[in-house]
Amino acid sequence: MTPNDTSKHCGSSTQDLVATVLPPILIIELLLGLPGNVMALLVFSKTLRTWRANVMFLVNLVLSDFLLLISLPFRIDNFIRRENWVFGDAWCRINLFMLSVNRSASIAFMTAVAVDRYFKVAHPHHKINYISTKQAGGVACVIWAVVISLRIPLLANKLLDKDGNTSLCRSFSNYETPTIGIQVHMAVFILEFFLPLLLLVFCSVSISCILRTRQMDKDKKGKRAIRTVLVIVGVFVLCFFPSIGTGLTVLYLKKLGNEYCQAYTFIGQLFSMSIAFTYLNSALDPVIYCFSSSIFRNYLKSVVNRTGIMELQMSRRASMPSGSD
Numbered sequence: 001m002t003p004n005d006t007s008k009h010c011g012s013s014t015q016d017l018v019a020t021v022l023p024p025i026l027i028i029e030l031l032l033g034l035p036g037n038v039m040a041l042l043v044f045s046k047t048l049r050t051w052r053a054n055v056m057f058l059v060n061l062v063l064s065d066f067l068l069l070i071s072l073p074f075r076i077d078n079f080i081r082r083e084n085w086v087f088g089d090a091w092c093r094i095n096l097f098m099l100s101v102n103r104s105a106s107i108a109f110m111t112a113v114a115v116d117r118y119f120k121v122a123h124p125h126h127k128i129n130y131i132s133t134k135q136a137g138g139v140a141c142v143i144w145a146v147v148i149s150l151r152i153p154l155l156a157n158k159l160l161d162k163d164g165n166t167s168l169c170r171s172f173s174n175y176e177t178p179t180i181g182i183q184v185h186m187a188v189f190i191l192e193f194f195l196p197l198l199l200l201v202f203c204s205v206s207i208s209c210i211l212r213t214r215q216m217d218k219d220k221k222g223k224r225a226i227r228t229v230l231v232i233v234g235v236f237v238l239c240f241f242p243s244i245g246t247g248l249t250v251l252y253l254k255k256l257g258n259e260y261c262q263a264y265t266f267i268g269q270l271f272s273m274s275i276a277f278t279y280l281n282s283a284l285d286p287v288i289y290c291f292s293s294s295i296f297r298n299y300l301k302s303v304v305n306r307t308g309i310m311e312l313q314m315s316r317r318a319s320m321p322s323g324s325d
Helices: 016-046 053-080 089-124 131-151 181-212 220-254 256-273 275-292 294-308
Strands: 159-163 165-170
Touching: 016 053, 016 256, 016 275, 016 294, 053 089, 053 131, 053 275, 089 131, 089 159, 089 165, 089 181, 089 220, 089 275, 159 181, 181 220, 220 256, 256 275, 275 294
Parallel strands: none
Antiparallel strands: 159 165
């Protein structure tokens, strides 16, 4: 069953609020995210021979952001036209596929960085801490393969819906009976938030407890590790909770029936606007690079030092696995 032959819950919804608020926010996020991620890619590419597993995951996080940055101008155009998609069905599927892959890959590699930090503090002599760059690359390839395979339904389903003179390009809509592919997409959307969140909370709590037990609270490496994980948790919740919170609320209101159409329509618009937080992830990821990688941190410090305004001390890369990458 395709979107064109399904009825809509509460009828067609207008997106006037979304069209007014969202485009300027997305333009700002694009202008902030692009320079930061281009700089990160240049910095990491210059130190290719010294990459460790942590940096390999960070580089793939940069690549996931580029998927977003390539796709974002088309979404901005779409919202400026009040959700009238003019680029055709094929590019609608590809565009939504790339945006969803970005979300999934960002979550996966942020979690991988946090887990890497957890093992370095909690199990400093574990063999995972000694994997080669090539092996880390293999792990990254597996992550990409899983992420892409889970988002294939977006390429296999017709997502462009004609509503009068308007062409709507949405991966989530108000159809009474979504296709199986879209139901899979919705399930992945929910699970990819809660499962990594549990893992991130476990890593942060475990690292904090271990540092206190071992009386390493004042140790610079230990403090840097917990700060890294906490920053990842903060970015994760800020960027991805608004969409999951409003999305689950919409699904709940839909089950209650048509008597809640007004609330359903309003929360649906909030859900559409919540993608501003999701896309903010690409602008905030450079903050994670600063906390997670001494390579990126030292580059920024050297730029500041060259200005002559202040003199910042370079971070040392420890030779032990428990050190910071």
